[in-house]
Amino acid sequence: MSKPEAEAWFRNLQNELIRSYESIEVAAGSSARFERQPWQRPGGGGGTMAVLRGEVFEKAGVNFSQVEGVFSERFRGEIPGTDEDPSFWACGVSVVVHPRSPMVPAVHFNTRHLVTQKAWFGGGADMTPVFPNEEDTALFHGALQEACDLHAVADYEAYKAWCDRYFYLPHRQEPRGVGGIFFDQLNSGDWAADFAFVREVGKAFAYVYPQLVARRVNEPYDEHHRAAQLVKRGRYVEFNLVHDRGTRFGLETGGNTEAILMSLPPMASW
Numbered sequence: 001m002s003k004p005e006a007e008a009w010f011r012n013l014q015n016e017l018i019r020s021y022e023s024i025e026v027a028a029g030s031s032a033r034f035e036r037q038p039w040q041r042p043g044g045g046g047g048t049m050a051v052l053r054g055e056v057f058e059k060a061g062v063n064f065s066q067v068e069g070v071f072s073e074r075f076r077g078e079i080p081g082t083d084e085d086p087s088f089w090a091c092g093v094s095v096v097v098h099p100r101s102p103m104v105p106a107v108h109f110n111t112r113h114l115v116t117q118k119a120w121f122g123g124g125a126d127m128t129p130v131f132p133n134e135e136d137t138a139l140f141h142g143a144l145q146e147a148c149d150l151h152a153v154a155d156y157e158a159y160k161a162w163c164d165r166y167f168y169l170p171h172r173q174e175p176r177g178v179g180g181i182f183f184d185q186l187n188s189g190d191w192a193a194d195f196a197f198v199r200e201v202g203k204a205f206a207y208v209y210p211q212l213v214a215r216r217v218n219e220p221y222d223e224h225h226r227a228a229q230l231v232k233r234g235r236y237v238e239f240n241l242v243h244d245r246g247t248r249f250g251l252e253t254g255g256n257t258e259a260i261l262m263s264l265p266p267m268a269s270w
Helices: 003-027 134-149 156-166 191-216 223-242 245-252 257-263
Strands: 035-040 045-052 057-070 087-099 106-115 119-128 179-186
Touching (some): 003 045, 003 057, 003 087, 003 106, 045 257, 087 191, 087 257, 106 191, 119 134, 134 191, 156 179, 179 191, 245 257
Antiparallel strands (some): 035 045, 045 057, 057 087, 087 106, 106 119, 119 179
16 A cells, blocks of 8 residues: 555545635636645544635635544544544545535535554445435436446445435434435455555546536525525535544544635535
8 A cells, every 4th residue: 555645645636636626616707716724633644624605606626635543532442443443544635515505415525544553445425415416317327337337346326325324314204415425435346556545536427417507507596495404404414424434534533624624615504
């Protein structure tokens, strides 16, 4: 395995996504740019939080982190490979986009590499439209399925079903959005093959989301649509604060709180 190789990929992916989303703002006549805020973790490592508040993207976050250290007493044992040695190394990219227009779907993406006494990859991507569109959903899922089908270590149908189970609000008895893929503890025994798949997922997400934005960004909307968007965002908040494992992992490992809560929308309603 190669920690530096994985870290370099995640750093480059962050930069690529930042350039892509800024170019969408430029095309819309916006001067908005990402604000990058480097941070250091006292126990080891750090990262760069990058947040954009623009005309197309009301709030978009593209974060990179590489942290290492020792899990707390109450958290060790919950992560594979920490029963005897609670030390860890983790690196990845996390993306959440809340568009200004309720006609443009919100998206989430992350891929990560964790190393304890074991090592694995995890991540995925999912989409949360306010007004689901079958063509958009098919395009999004199609890109993710193609990424999976190109790699023998991946299983699109299993990852799709996993995503549907994970991004579900049991207290509302409703899914968060239209799904995508989700995978964790990916260790086929071939690190290079696993890493190649993780890169493919990143490329697929970087390719497909700007297409979805372009499809919907100029559609008209009114206050009714905006009100529905804010309520949908409220559901997003509920999931991320109550159920999301990544939020809990970041807080339990002493990560940057602002970066961890970057996923929350700028405005929401209940």
